[in-house]
Amino acid sequence: MINVQSVAHLARLTLSSDEEKAFEAQLSSIVQHFSEVEAVNTANVEPLITPTDITLVFREDKKLAVQTAEEAMKNAPERSGNLFKVPPVV
Amino acid sequence: MPSNNWEAVIGLEIHAQLLTESKMFSVDSASFGGADNEYTSPVSLGMPGALPTINRRGVEFGIRMGLALNCNIRTRSVFSRKNYFYPDLPKGYQISQFDEPICEKGYVDIYLDGKPKRIGVTRAHLEEDAGKSTHHGDYSLINLNRAGVPLLEIVSEPDIKTPQEAAEYARTVRNILRYLGVCDGNLEEGSMRCDCNVSVRKTGEKKFGTKVELKNINSFRFVEKAIDYEINRQISCLESGERILQETRLYDSTKNRTYSMRSKEEAHDYRYFPDPDLLPLVFEQKWVDEIRATLPELPLEKAKRFQTQYGLPEYDALVLTQERAVAEYFENVAKLSGNAKASSNWIMVELMRELKESEKSIEEQKIRGEDLAELIQLIDKGTISGKIAKTVFAEMWAQGGRPADIVKTKGLVQVTDRAAIEKWVDEVMSASANQVNEYRSGKDKLFGFFVGQIMKVSRGQANPDLVNQVLKEKLKK
Amino acid sequence: MSKNITELDLSTLVEKIGKKEISAEKVTAEFKSQIEKLNTRINAFITVSDDCLSQAKEIDRRLANGEKVGRLAGAPIAIKDMFCTKGLRTTAASKMLRNFVPTYSATVVERLRAEGAIVMGKTNQDEFAMGSSNETSHFGACRNPWNFDYVPGGSSGGSAAAVSARMSCAAVGTDTGGSIRQPANFCHLVGVKPTYGRVSRYGIVAFASSLDQAGPMTRTVRDAALILEVISGHDEKDTTSATKDVPKWSENLSAQLRGMKIGMPVEYFNHGIADDVRATVMRAADILKAQGAELVELSLPLTKFAVPIYYLIATCEASSNLARYDGVRYGHRADFSKQAAADLEEFYSRNRGEGFGSEVKRRIVLGTYALSSGYYDAYYKKACQVRRLLRQDFIEAFKKCDVILSPASPTPAFKIGERIDNPLEMYLNDIYTTSANLAGIPGMSVPAGFSHNKLPIGVQFLAAHFEEQKMLNAAFAIEQNLKLTAEVPYAIQ
Structure with missing residues (x-):
């Protein structure tokens, strides 16, 4: 059984009590569904992340001003000058 | 003082900000300063859809330092995401390296009281720095100019036994970073940060004690003092039957004590996984070999050479080679003057005293290497006495200029008539x-x-x- | 006349505009009036560009001056609301981003604009592309233009509905587990998910980074090929974009399939597949055979694990990709004026808890759980290992055939509300599409018929990495033979 409450806390999500209840059952059935995968033999199989063979291209170290501070702040819910404002962090 | 039947086990995590022009994963400037949130981009702000790219020079600096730390360089390493929420961490995760770091299994040789000791380096990995929050009572403000600046985190083995060794290890690492030109190593400004893991155990015990992480240490002297305080605190705790909590403690230099952060945060669960936005960091061994070929002579090698080539005592050689600029200055003066021992003495005694008093670096002062060499030659030729030379030196320090001119205009030539x-x-x-x-x-x-x-x-x-x-x-x- | 313009496909429109037979302004105006007429009922667009006519006038001006115009000059295109558009609201269909106006554009959008495409607006979708029905949108469900009681599919449902209802001549969508192919299939369109790495992901709101690919949704195969040419190619802003050359797919289309081997995996024709769908695929197979192709039976035994490992990997990546939505730099900020946040944790939890809808939260919780301490190896790592095996199966399969033919979805479109309360059933709808994302191979759906109740049914083609031309040719053969492109959705006639 998944402890939805503690996982939601780790993910910083407030859930309604209805959501909490529904998720518990739904997630359990999804996890149950996944358990079939355990049968696949994966010994010595390297996990695959990027599924296509792509050559890494580095970026050269050149700085570029792509936006102004004003643009950086454009969508800020709350600001003070050009700084983002949040509740006290200490 | 700790009683004899306890021993400390110390390991250091050094974070070094790399001196690149742009950030580790984005094009915005990695310079210090800047107006509020001026050095940002959609990538470093963690805007929707923004993606990281890998700064070649950041990787190169990581390899340089790894080689100087005698590490194995992995030609395939992986960037992972370290997930946690904090306002100065824009994406909700830090791009770092977890189980496959770029540098592994190295060591650093340090000298303490003339005795060499080897400290193991577990790993050194590349990651990005967070931004800065400032606190104003009932709110905080976030500046992300530093968010995304490349960091190399250098993790030592728990080979360190005393606070003095810890400080010397940190100094040595700093000297190497500066020799390579990959980090300016400034603890006060935070371009280099030392977190210290400290535990104590009964002498002879094989098992490690519970480890405490010390943060907020902004000078080498405080590395020593903070660890010293912490060792004593842990011993008194244990001797009075208390348990050591695994925690992070901050060092307060004004009170010379450490105190618990008392975070009510649950045990961290960073949910590391390979960053799917970045391919594995793969490069050819050839690149590593090329970087190795351009490594400068490192402090200890230089010190050994100074002993054999110039006949300097070990102590002088170690002091003169701590800073690359000082070592180069010395060699210049020694070669031009033809008197290495006198060059060493003038630099170590007179010049370094002035530098210390004025808080200047050797590049910032007025006495050119060729002028100091000339001064030494004037003494050796008997043109001026050692005593006069000090007067001339003082004038050179204050105003600069050639010593022969100073001697002439001030009428300081030695009288042999x-x-x-x-x-x-x-x-x-x-x-x-x-x-x-x-x-x-x-x-x-x-x-x-x-x-x-x-x-x-x-x-x-x-x-x-x-x-x-x-x-x-x-x-x- | 107006009906005629919106009935023309993209390639024809661009040609006529280029020859100045019709003005770009007139074309845009026609599609715009279609939006004005139908959007309140279909809900395909979340935001309509208020400058689309001036974009079109600019094309006309350049044509009049004899200036060079691009390969898509004057083509009205709808953009899924996952693509950031500079100065134009981009919501990902979430309350979280309902007021978000980007200061940058996705590379795909920049490339479309550079070739003269007209951005008509931003289309509806499932919230953060998490859904297969467009029902999880904060801006409400979108309707299928073929029957308003049915879903258009998802997550790119608004894009499919917009093209299908002639509100734009093409659209771009994103496909993480079938989100282009399934709605194209439900709305009688061509939808292409290219090889992972073909198209830059820069500026596209990330759902699952190792699975997401953008692609075209059009009325013809040629149009899809043309748009794909424009948006493909390495982008220095996306490390995972491939440096491979981009072929001229649209010029190389051929319905002649002699020598082509078409694989049909037995696992794709098992239980759960609707009779209409099976019959449609079999008829498509016959057409391909008649065009000279050889049919090959195949087995892809790991197929049954594709959906569970897909959901595991996608939710793990999403849980981290969506961590940036915290209400600090942008996005929904809860109202703390009446009740201040007790601490930072509450600040985050309320911003995120209010800003995200239930489906998104469900997936974040699942992904967070699967990555958490003690579960990583059993879930995420295991899923990624099986993913490698699954990809290997496809690599082997493509040694025996050139393209794979399969259904795109087990059933045609379903009714709005029918599956929304059963996430697992909804997830299983993606059974034929998720494998391509996991393996990184290209896939597409192409219209191939209609169900007994007159809903569109398409078929899916898959090809090996970077072999888009082969599947485009197979789809082209189907299109040329069935001649279904002119079919107009009944509900809008």
Whole structure:
């Protein structure tokens, strides 16, 4: 059984009590569904992340001003000058 | 003081900000300063859809430092996401390296009280720095100019036994970083940060004690003091039957104590996983070999060479090679003056004292290497005395300029003319008739008094050897 | 006349505009009036560009001056609301981003604009592309233009509905587990998910980074090929974009399939597949055979694990990709004026808890759980290992055939509300599409018929990495033979 409450806390999500209840059952059935995968033999199989063979291209170290501070702040819910404002962090 | 049956186990995590032009994963400037949130981009702000790219120079600097730390360089490493929420962490995760770091299994040799010791380096990995939050009572403000600046985190083995070793290890790592030009190593400004893992155990015990992480240490002296405080705190805890909590403690340098952060945060669960936005960091061994070929001579190698090539004592060689600029300055002066020991003395005693008092670096002061070499040659040729040389040096420090010119304009050339010296000797002897009589009746110690008086009337210009000679002759009569 | 313009496909429109037979302004105006007429009922667009006519006038001006115009000059295109558009609201269909106006554009959007495409607006979708029905949108469900009681599919449902209802001549969508192919299939369109790495992901709101690919949704195969040419190619802003050359797919289309081997995996025709769908695929197979192709039976035994490992990997990546939505720099900020946040944790939890809808939260919780301490190896790592095996199966399969033919979805479109309360059933709808994302191979759906109740049914083609031309040709053969492109959705006639 998944402890939805503690996982939601780790993910910083407030859930309604209805959501909490529904998720518990739904997630359990999804996890149950996944358990079939355990049968696949994966010994010595390297996990695959990027599924296509792509050559890494580095970026050269050149700085570029792509936006102004004003643009950086454009969508800020709350600001003070050009700084983002949040509740006290200490 | 810790009682004898306890021993400390110390490991350091050093974060070094790399001196790249742009950030580790984005094009915005990695410079210090800037107006509020000026050095940002959609990538470093964690805007929707923004993606990281890998800064070649950031990787190169990581490899350089890894090689200097005698590490194995992995030609395939992986960037992972370290997930946690904090306002100065824009994406909700930090791009770092977890189980496959770029540098592994190295070591650093340190010298403490003339004795060498080898400290293991577990790993060094690349990651990005967070932004900065400032606190204003009922709110905080976030500036993301530093968010995304490349960091190399260097993790030592728990090989360190004393606070002094820890500080020396940190200094040595700093010197190497600066030699390579990959980090300016400034603890006060935070371009280099030392987190110390400290635990204690009964001497001879194999198991490690519970480890405490110390943060907020912004000088090498405080590395020593914070660890020293923490060791004593842990021992008194254990001796009074208490348990050590695994926690992070901050060092308060004004009170010289550590205190718990008392975070009510649950045990961290960072949910590391490979960053699917970034391909594995893969490069050819050839690149590593090329970087190795361009590594400068490192402090310890240089110190060894200074001992054999210039015949310097080990202590001098170690001091002169701590900073690359000082070492290069010394070599220049030694070569031009042809007198390595004198060069070493002038730099270590006079120049370093002035630098320390004025808080200047060797690049910032006025005495050019060729001028100091000339000063040494003036002494060696007998043009000026050692005493005069100090006056000249003071003038060079204050105003700069060639010592020969200073000697000339100030009339400081050493007088070797016998007639002139006889005149000064006569002057002093007639002015101190009593002392002459005392000397002649056996009070030998007064000889120094006469020399001092003669130097005084000659304003230090009399050649001391000649003064001795003439004075002895005249006192005999 | 107006009907005629919106009935023309993209390639024809661009040609006519280029020859100045019709003005770009007139074309845009026609599609815009279609939006004005139908959007309140279909809900395909979340935001309509207020400058689309001036974009079109600019094309006309350049044409009049004899200036060079691009390969898509004057083509009205709808953009899924996952693509950031500079100065134009981008919501990902979430309350979280309902007021978000980007200061940058996705590379795909920049490339479309550079070739003269007209951005008509931003289309509806499932919230953060999490859904297969467009029902999880904060801006409400979108309707299928073929029957308003049915879903258009998802997550790119608004894009499919917009093209299908002639509100734009093409659209771009994103496909993480079938989000282009399934709605194209439900709305009688061509939808292409290219090889992972073909198209830059820069500026596209990330759902699952190792699975997401953008692609075209059009009325013809040629149009899809043309748009794909424009948006493909390496982008220095996306490390995971491939440096491979981009072929001229649209010029190389051929319905002649002699020598082509078409694989049909037995696992794709098992239980759960609707009779209409099976019959449609079999008819498509017959057409391909008639065009000279050889049919090959195949087995892809790991197929049954594709959906569970897909959901595991996608939710793990999403849980981290969506961590940036915290209400600090942008996005929904809860109202703390009446009740201040007790601490930072509450600040985050309320911003995120209010800003995200239930489906998104469900997936974040699942992904967070699967990555958390003690579960990583059993879930995420295991899923990624099986993913490698699954990809290997496809690599082997493509040694025996050139393209794979399969259904795109087990059933045609379903009714709005029918599956929304059963996430697992909804997830299983993606059974034929998720494998391509996991393996990184290209896939597409192409219209191939209609169900007994007159809903569109398409078929899916898959090809090996970077072999888009082969599947485009197979789809082209189907299109040329069935001649279904002119079919107009009944509900809008």
